[in-house]
Amino acid sequence: MDWLQVVVLAIVQGISEFLPVSSSAHLILVPVLTDWQDQGLAFDVALHLGSLSAVIIYFRQEIWQMVVSSLAAISGKGVNEDARLALWVTLATIPVGIIGLLLHDVISHYMRSTLIIGFSLIGFGLLLGYADWRKQGTRSEYQLRLKDVLIIGGAQALALIPGTSRSGITITAALMVGMSREGAARFSFLLSIPVIVLAGGLEAIGLVNASHSIDWIAMLMGTLLSGVSAYLCIHYFLVIIKKLGMQPFVIYRVLFGAWLLWFFHF
Known part of the structure; x- marks a missing residue:
């Protein structure tokens, strides 16, 4: 490369991983708009490692x-709000983990079409807009209930549909159950940690079985750039939604989805 x-x-990768705009929709454009060859599994793993590092560093105090x-x-010393949050993150990850493992090949081979991505961008974007437009909730990630977690976890499994956006659908579900914008975003970011680990792990398994040579300098640079851009994305996204809400991202999704449909199918 x-x-x-x-x-x-x-x-x-670093930016689209955490914004509610779908990383798959953006990454699919790269080979279309350029003559670059596929970057390979090793580089994909490096990019995921960068994104993972960014969210862990940003939420290091909460994670600790x-x-x-x-x-x-x-050890039997009781369950406080931090232990409960850890449990909620774990429970909300189970649906996407199970469905992702069972349907990984089906999704990667049959659902990565621009038609599905375009309609997913628009449909789930409008759903995000509705969730943000309705009466604003006030609860934080520490005030979630089991029912809320099951709803958000179930919604996260929908992110396996390309164009949906993992952060977008989890934020949508969190807003619908009465969380604040910031609380919804923060819980979505915490949920990304086990999901990125699972996704990167699947790619790493494929990398073990591959026989391609690895450009370690490119991997290191990709990890660093992905991590820095992801960290800045998380920080400024939390600032933006306090002032503007989700509507700018909804408008972007609808316009981007419409453009994809027009460019590839009309």
């Missing part, structure tokens, strides 16, 4: 408290 390809792919409190709860 040349350096321009490394930079573009890393930044697109969740780990410490979970260990304390296991």
Whole structure:
């Protein structure tokens, strides 16, 4: 890979991984608009590692408290809000983990069409707009109930449909159950940690069975750029939604989805 390809792919991955705009929809455009060859599994793993590092660093204090409190709860010292949040993140990950493992090949081979991505961008984008437009909730990620977690976890499984956006659908479900915009976004970001680990793990398994040579410098640069762009994305997204809500992303999704449908199918 040349350096321009490394930079573009890393930044697109880092930003679109956490914005409610669908990373699959954006990454599919790269080979269409350029003559670049497929970057390979090794580079995909590197980009996921960068995104994972960014969210862990950004929420390092919350994650540390969740780990410490979970260990304390296991040892019989009681369950506090941090241990409960860790449990909620785990439970909400189960549906997407099971369905992703069962249907991974079906989704990767039969559902990555621009038609599905275009309609998913528009349909789930409008749903996000409705959830954000209706009466604003006030609950944070620490005030979730089991019913809320099951709804959000079930919704997250829909993100396996290309164009849906994992962050978009989880934020939509969280808003619908009465969470605040910031609380919904923060819980969505915490949910991304086990999901990225699962996705990166699947790619790493494929990498073990591959025999391609690895460009370690490109991988290191991709990891770094993906991580920095993802960290900045998380930070500024939380700032933007406090002032503007989700509507700018809804408008972008609808316009982008309509353009994809027009460009590829009309």
